[in-house]
Amino acid sequence: MTFAQAVRAPQARRVQHRPHRQAVPHRRAASHQAATRVRGASWEIRSFFLVSGVIVSCFLLVLLYLAQATAVSAAGYEAQRLAAQRDELRRQNALLVIESARLDSPARVETEAQRLGLVRAATIGVVVPEAVAATR
Numbered sequence: 001m002t003f004a005q006a007v008r009a010p011q012a013r014r015v016q017h018r019p020h021r022q023a024v025p026h027r028r029a030a031s032h033q034a035a036t037r038v039r040g041a042s043w044e045i046r047s048f049f050l051v052s053g054v055i056v057s058c059f060l061l062v063l064l065y066l067a068q069a070t071a072v073s074a075a076g077y078e079a080q081r082l083a084a085q086r087d088e089l090r091r092q093n094a095l096l097v098i099e100s101a102r103l104d105s106p107a108r109v110e111t112e113a114q115r116l117g118l119v120r121a122a123t124i125g126v127v128v129p130e131a132v133a134a135t136r
Helices: 003-016 027-104 106-115 129-134
Strands: none
C-alpha cells in the first residue's frame, strides 16, 4: 500500500459507511460522530507513519551496521598488508646490513686494491699548513 492509498483509504471507508441521515439530527450526536470518525482516521494515519518510521529506522540501523562491519574488515586487511610489508622491509634491511659489513671488511678492501694494482704506501707524507701558506 502506498502512502497516497493509505491517506485516501480512511476517506473512502467513511464515504462507504456513512450512516443515513436522520430527519432532525441532534447537534451533539452529529458532532460526536464526526469527531469519532476524525479520531479513527487520524489514528490510522498516525499508526501508518509510526510503522513506516520504525521500518525506515531499522533499515538505517542495518545499513550503519553493515558500513561499520565493512570498514572494520577493510582496516583488518590493510593492517595485514602493512604488517607483511614491514616484515619484508625488515628482511631487506638485514640483508643490506650484512652486505654492507661484507663490503666494508678490511680483507675485502685489501684484496680489491691488489686486484686493481694498488700498493701500500711505505710512508705517508703530511704537509704542514704553515708551509703551504708561506709559499703563496
